Amino acid sequence: MEHALRAHNLTKRYGHTLALCGLNLEIPKGKIVALLGPNGSGKSTLLKLFAGLIHPTAGEALVLGERAGVETKSKVAYVPEFNHLYRWQTVDEATRLAMKFFSDLDYELAQKLIAEMQLEPGLKIGSLSKGMHARLKLALALARTAPVLLLDEPLSGIDPQSRRKILTALVDTYRPGEQTIILSTHQVLESEATFDQVLFLQDGELVLWGDADELRREHNSSIEDLFAKIYQ
Amino acid sequence: MYTITLLGHELKKRQLPIVLTLLAIGALYLYSFSLLNKLTDQAQVLVLPVFALVFPLVLWTLWNHWQSLREEWQERTTHLLFSFPVRGWQVLLAKGGAAAISFVLFTLLSAFLGGALVVKVFNSIPGEISQEELWHFLFSDGSKLYLQYLLMTLSFIGFSQLAFVLGQLAPRWHGIFSTGGFLVILYLVGKLMIWLRPVFSILPHVNLEFGSGGFNPWYTVALFLFSLIAAGTASWLLDHKVDF
Numbered sequence: 514m515e516h517a518l519r520a521h522n523l524t525k526r527y528g529h530t531l532a533l534c535g536l537n538l539e540i541p542k543g544k545i546v547a548l549l550g551p552n553g554s555g556k557s558t559l560l561k562l563f564a565g566l567i568h569p570t571a572g573e574a575l576v577l578g579e580r581a582g583v584e585t586k587s588k589v590a591y592v593p594e595f596n597h598l599y600r601w602q603t604v605d606e607a608t609r610l611a612m613k614f615f616s617d618l619d620y621e622l623a624q625k626l627i628a629e630m631q632l633e634p635g636l637k638i639g640s641l642s643k644g645m646h647a648r649l650k651l652a653l654a655l656a657r658t659a660p661v662l663l664l665d666e667p668l669s670g671i672d673p674q675s676r677r678k679i680l681t682a683l684v685d686t687y688r689p690g691e692q693t694i695i696l697s698t699h700q701v702l703e704s705e706a707t708f709d710q711v712l713f714l715q716d717g718e719l720v721l722w723g724d725a726d727e728l729r730r731e732h733n734s735s736i737e738d739l740f741a742k743i744y745q
Numbered sequence: 746m747y748t749i750t751l752l753g754h755e756l757k758k759r760q761l762p763i764v765l766t767l768l769a770i771g772a773l774y775l776y777s778f779s780l781l782n783k784l785t786d787q788a789q790v791l792v793l794p795v796f797a798l799v800f801p802l803v804l805w806t807l808w809n810h811w812q813s814l815r816e817e818w819q820e821r822t823t824h825l826l827f828s829f830p831v832r833g834w835q836v837l838l839a840k841g842g843a844a845a846i847s848f849v850l851f852t853l854l855s856a857f858l859g860g861a862l863v864v865k866v867f868n869s870i871p872g873e874i875s876q877e878e879l880w881h882f883l884f885s886d887g888s889k890l891y892l893q894y895l896l897m898t899l900s901f902i903g904f905s906q907l908a909f910v911l912g913q914l915a916p917r918w919h920g921i922f923s924t925g926g927f928l929v930i931l932y933l934v935g936k937l938m939i940w941l942r943p944v945f946s947i948l949p950h951v952n953l954e955f956g957s958g959g960f961n962p963w964y965t966v967a968l969f970l971f972s973l974i975a976a977g978t979a980s981w982l983l984d985h986k987v988d989f
Contacts, residue, residue: 527916527988528916561988561989564828565827565828566824566827566828566988566989567988567989568985568986568988582984583830583831583832583984584830586828586829586830587830589828591824591828593821593824595821595824596821597821597822597823597824597825597828598822598825599758599820599822599825600820601758610754613747613750614747614750614829614830614831615829615830
């Protein structure tokens, strides 16, 4: 089986803090994978390593067989938890800027998604609420045909209406078999239905992972209940 | 291509301070010209120090460049910038290029208006130098000195880039480490210049047409070359060591 993402003995240390500890994992192509874990478990670090934004202390992070870095960035759509867009730009300027660097960004699809997310192209990014930011970041990522989509807490700290819009857009634009989505979240109940696979991280180590349906069957519980059991 | 896009983005981001600075320079010279009509011929010379305005512009340019880098980290837009398939040198070249373009705009406007002011003042004082000769000296000698000034500014931009990136490698107190790094770099470059002095002294000097003076351009040339090494090192660090 071809793998979208692979981690070999992946370790990341920030000063004295060990964020990831010799992680080994293989994520197959064309799946929606939930990355679950409490704060500080290493979720964001893992996503940033695959996005090529940070460098491993040891081991390697591979994206479609290539070491994560400049060469793999055009194959990855990365959405961080916080606002990373230029506050002085408008929604449309941010879309056009991204288009200049990502040839796979479909401007018309972006406009459609932005309208569906109830955002105006002329709105200044600095004036957007947290929910609007989250919807805009996701619209820009979903307007690309990048084979790998990394979403860091896209549902965190936003209103239920925005969360619903985000999950609907995610399901509607997802191309099963072609696109691999890694979604880190604490909102397990709302997003559980979208997961094909689940990774549970704790203190930088993988504590459990597998097919979502198999895990439900084996443990005779929902992923949300499993999440509660593991991290209680 | 990405470098040009980044450069355009950077200039757009900085357009307000650039336009405001150009307007401020223009307004200051307009005021100086208006003063000339109110002063006696001899007193008009007192207006000339406004020409020195060109010198603090290097500090203003460096400050703006530093702010541009700092804002990327502070506002976490580095996560967007470095999620693009671009290398560190492209980002630094675009940022340095935008700083250089703004500096050239500021200084050319300032030098041109300053030159016009000098010519107007000297024209009103009976002397041996004609208006044409004065413009000639200003242009020929001024362009040699300006090139030195430009190279020196570009060098400081390169050194500041390395200092800034070194500061980002520190676990905390990035600003202090960056400033300290900048001072250490300048100290080391100064030491190198002292060692290279015997070599520079045997190389040809540049003569000025006005009077019998001249200057040694090799210190500035060496400074610029060192700054290229510094900017290259900063680019490598961004690609291989700095986490965003």
